[in-house]
């Protein structure tokens with residue numbers, strides 16, 4: 001079969017190029033000069049500044065067509081470029097899958113029966129090929145003048161990973177066992193991930209901003225007996241005592257989940273405030289990182305694992321219930337992470353990559369730890385935040401290390417843009433060739449600022465759409481000649497990804513149109529299961545539209561076949577590029593005494609993309625106000641973490657929330673009310689409401 005016609009992308013005729021929005025031909029009101037362009041060709045300055053893995057759109061189209069026509073051949077050719085201890089069997093198909101739960105259990109296999117190790121491919125292979133002196137990491141600490149900045153070569157990283165692997169083993173970690181990390185961003189975090197992978201263990205990184213309750217739940221769900229943590233971290237001007245959170249989480253895990261954490265390895269941050277409290281170490285359970293690594297050799301045998309053995313489990317928020325432990329496996333994830341990194345960022349020897357994400361998120365897994373290292377890339381690992389000590393920090397780092405590709409989230413760009421252009425222009429950002437963005441749809445204004453101010457119109461923007469579940473990029477405008485970038489659109493499917501749009505009834509939307517974004521065939525780094533709950537994975541991703549992986553996002557296809565992501569179609573909010581399930585937030589709110597019920601919706605927000613708007617139903621006799629608001633904030637912090645911050649609370653009286661006769665909350669109505677609508681009878685169909693009078697109360701309560 002050939003590539004579906006709708007996904008083959010035609011280059012624009014030259015006269016279409018650079019059609020910016022400043023034209024005023026029809027006598028329409030003049031568009032302000034600041035209005036972002038609709039289309040921008042991949043800049044010639046970029047194309048001339050580097051060599052290319054994929055020179056042109058035509059070559060992309062040819063390679064893409066091959067990747068979907070014969071995925072087994074396409075991906076196996078790439079997989080053969082990696083080291084396999086034992087090749088996958090020749091007598092079975094290298095790829096197998098079922099995406100239709102009606103036909104049997106859903107599964108995806110790439111190279112099952114083959115044996116490899118991702119750590120070996122990320123480190124040993126490069127060192128053996130003479131790359132030991134290549135810089136793997138430039139570590140940039142939170143404070144620019146801090147003496148902790150350091151450079152780590154591939155040879156040094158391999159030695160540290162080996163020592164860490166021995167230390168994990170000494171703590172009792174064996175093949176298939178889980179290791180949880182609760183650490184700040186730094187060199188040690190990828191080191192632990194790689195060490196776990198080296199000995200066939202399964203890592204589960206928990207972002208160092210999650211609360212003790214959230215960490216406890218993840219420790220238990222991942223069934224991890226060993227945790228690697230840190231005494232703390234300075235993030236911006238705040239000191240965060242991670243060890244105290246870790247200890248509390250271990251206690252909660254024991255009390256509430258009957259789960260024992262046997263051993264904690266504790267990194268010394270070296271930035272603990274002087275004169276503060278000592279780190280509490282529990283004898284027999286806690287050991288300092290330096291002591292744990294002490295005396296272990298700098299070499300360590302590799303445990304060869306099956307391509308379909310689990311590599312990691314990473315928790316992400318869903319629309320209902322507890323966070324989902326997304327499981328990725330070794331072989332497919334390795335090939336997917338390496339290939340997307342190579343083509344999306346066109347990494348060439350000598351380039352310096354800088355992803356601002358923490359390894360607590362999938363972006364840090366794929367585009368800090370694995371994608372770059374599998375490509376023998378040099379990158380900056382940054383401990384701090386973009387606004388410390390000022391809004392020029394990222395661009396100062398770009399200048400300091402000669403960064404060629406930066407990868408960050410639209411929410412960061414919007415807040416830096418607000419701070420003013422001088423924070424960019426006071427630094428030399430001329431080394432930049434690629435400007436990557438991820439996490440949410442990018443608004444054209446932020447896109448244009450990134451492109452014009454940060455990139456001086458010489459670098460190309462890569463708006464990469466993907467998910468924890470997809471493991472790597474699935475839609476992104478590759479940096480190729482002949483492509484016209486469209487601010488706000490992720491545009492082109494990555495190799496092997498066959499996107500489709502479906503209407504509510506599951507009918508395929510052909511050509512131009514909008515629908516649920518689904519993917520009809522697996523790509524190597526697709527999720528394999530949810531930790532401990534394969535049925536839940538089938539029901540979340542494969543049941544509504546059997547035969548397809550459902551992303552949970554909506555998208556529009558334009559006349560050129562390009563994809564525009566339009567946001568989540570389920571009850572998941574995206575605040576500052578972090579996903580939060582409405583159910584998680586609501587259960588933290590109703591945990592506060594005096595609150596009967598709650599429903600939260602997302603409203604557009606200038607900086608964070610979406611903000612949380614909570615409708616809170618009070619019990620009789622309870623009064624809404626600042627005190628109750630503070631309790632809600634505290635409950636969200638304790639149960640989820642500081643990222644779960646409610647922007648607006650609307651107190652709701654006795655009539656309660658708008659519900660259908662079957663008791664389902666009509667979130668659609670709440671969303672309209674939250675953005676200030678509903679006053680002009682534009683609430684749409686309200687006929688399914690059990691009690692239409694609730695609307696009057698809700699509209700009255702708006703803005704109070």
Ligand code: 6R9
Pocket residue numbers: 316361362363437438439440441442463464465466467468469490551552553565567568574577578579
């Ligand atoms: C990598 C990551 C996934 C959700 C995804 C979508 C949104 C991510 C996007 C984007 C539009 C982009 N999303 N990148 N929407 N354009 N370039 O962010 O993973 O944390 O699992 O979030 O983020 O809604 O479904 P994850």
